[in-house]
Amino acid sequence: MKNNITRNIENIYIHLPFCQKKCFYCSFPVHAIGKNKQDNEHFDNIQQTYLKYIKQEIVQTNIMLFKHHNQIWQKKPLKSIYFGGGTPSLFQPEYIKEILNLIQSEGFFIQDDTEITMECDPGTFDAEKIQFYEELKINRISLGIQSFNDKILQNLNRPQNAQTNYEAIQILKNSAKFKYLSNVSIDLIMNQPQMTCSKDKNNLSINLNEVDQIWDQDLEQVVQLKPGHISIYSLAIEPGSYFYEKNNFREGQFPLPSDERAADNFIKTHQKLSPIYNHYEISSYVRSDLNQPKHNPIYWEGNKDFLAFGMGASSLLNYRRYTRPKTVTRYYEYVEQLNKNPNFYLENGEDESDIQSQIESILMGRLRTFQGLDLLDIKNSYGEDIYNIICNKIEMLLLKSPYLIFQNQRYLKLKCPEGYLVCDDIVAEISYHLQKKIFRNKNK
Ligand code: SF4
Known part of the structure; x- marks a missing residue:
């Protein structure tokens, strides 16, 4: 990998972890x-303490990267700032103002076209x-x-109705x-469990047909509302969640829809939304270029540096991931610790700099998108040998996968929408092939 001499920071994520x-x-x-x-008052005290610490983190990170390591790191005008959570809209707006003011006074350039996103929950x-x-x-x-x-909403234990x-x-x-606040994105969740999970005894049970009907109604409703952007996530059952730990739910198993049914829902959703929206990423639909977000796509590039601050947040800097407690x-x-030793930050990253991890992350991110991957980027960054190994595997995959598109030995993408369903499998096959070849070449 040819390392850039200087690296630019153009995107910032701020984690505000409080939820009802x-x-x-x-x-x-x-x-x-x-x-x-x-x-x-108690919550206000909690916020003030959190604000104090996140401000210290921003200041110390600024010293560490842009004063101690300014031969590598440079600030560019910010393309995006993203307040995620948690529920950032619970946080006092005056404190949000303090964070934005600090970002500016620390020398990051917020411009009129910097996208500033706030995750908000109804209520x-x-x-x-x-x-x-x-x-x-x-x-x-x-x-x-x-929904x-x-x-x-009760089944999901959401705070709102x-x-x-x-x-x-x-x-x-x-x-x-308003002059600035012009873009709204709506999040919806599909593939709900077909049973009652709520502790509320008045909540009647839901059967499979009803879950399907409700999803049709949710889609119809969002089409009527016509937000500029829609994110549609399939209900993911992750370790640590109540559904995983207490209900023992697992994706693809009752009471969640089978994999086949979840795939049908994905296609049905695409068919409903695509006459009005561009399905530009597995979970994302946009109505026009004006509604195209700037922040989320940095994650899909797979190798783009960004700074993150706050509890549990992860930065990616020069192929190292830094995750806070x-x-x-x-x-x-x-x-x-950071106050005592700003380099404590850099000493605690997780290395993702091996070629295997880098390429896997690039493939995983870019094949999620309609744009796909320009393999010339891989050739320029990782050399002819790696490029050829990947191209060989793609040629093999083309024989068995009707959903893979490879144009001019250069542009690789998945057919929308069916191809998105096999994205993980395709990435796994290419990565495995690459790993085998790199390992064999090393041992020659
Ligand atoms: S899913 Fe619920 S609990 Fe989790 S961050 Fe969002 S609002 Fe908070």
């Missing part, structure tokens, strides 16, 4: 504060808060709707006249 309660499918690093607690913001976001030049909201159906969802959408519709207490200890 933990959703049953959630395996993210979150800190639940309890429902209706967002305005109480955690009002018109006044949205007006404040506009004043902060936050220009994109990612709204966690997940328009009360039973499904369908009515709260509609109220949140109405508040955002009124912001359409996943509880607030341990995160605060981590920042204390």
